[in-house]
Amino acid sequence: MSPAREIPFPGCHMSFPLAVLVSGGGSNLQSILDKIDSGALPAEVRVVLSNKPDAYGLTRARERGIPAVALPHADFPTRAAFDAEMVRVINEHGVDAKAGAVVLAGFMRMLTPEFLRAFPQRVVNIHPALLPSFPGTHGARDAADYGVRLAGCTVHFVDEIMDHGPVIIQAAVPALPGEGGDALAARILALEHCIYPQAIGWLAQGRLAIEGRHVRLTAPAAPAAAPLASWGGAERPYLVSPGLEPGFLPR
Ligand code: GRF
Secondary structure (H helix, E strand, O other): OOOOEEOOOOOOOOOEEEEEEEOOOOHHHHHHHHHHHHOOOOEEEEEEEEOOOOOHHHHHHHHOOOOEEEOOHHHOOOHHHHHHHHHHHHHHOOOOOOOOEEEEOOOOOOOOHHHHHHOOOOEEEEEOOOOOOOOOOOHHHHHHHHOOOEEEEEEEEOOOOOOOOOEEEEEEEEOOOOOHHHHHHHHHHHHHHHHHHHHHHHHHOOOEEEEOOEEEEOOOOOOOOEEEEEOOOOOOEEEEEOOOOHHHOOO
16 A cells, blocks of 8 residues: 555645636536535635536626636647646646646546646545446446445545546435436536535545545544435435535535
């Protein structure tokens, strides 16, 4: 096992700079912004980038006065050139190898090793399935089609393999027979909006130690996995591990 590496982030008295990468609607971006506004998440979104100029996530950023940068990937001769420009823009906004994190929020491009090396252990992703099951573009739909009875979402550090890096937090929900991929994906998305800001909060507090494939949540005491809990009525149970802190619970 490789030695534990605690990531040296500043304490939560400073706001933690984030670069958020989106390709679509940006509801996860919105959940991060909402938790910043509520005071639960000591972070600041410095820049939002998209490979899709019409991504609504860019509009969400612009409406709040956050720099929103469209970089159509087809404008670049190679994947390496595209990623190098993203690194340049992200660095320019105060996120680099030593400060802050890169948050993939529905960003539909694989990143090059060069990109990941620019932000070592500071790139995170959310995936709408319980990894390692159902990696890829349509995690929730694939799970529904397969007929699973438990589905969910995963926040993980990003490595060079798609939907593969060490897991930070997962949430599970029952999959209901016949509900279909869209309905299941919507219930999962509501939990994504809780676990992603929570994971970023732990990262901002320097509380995530990567030990090989395992991520340890350091003191103060990691919340135990929440027992099966519900929100908005008993028909929406979920299980999350590690447990969510009060500012991040579903409402
Ligand atoms: C989410 O389901 C996320 O898990 C996946 O892409 C979707 C993005 O949704 N990676 P949004 O753009 O944040 O609404």
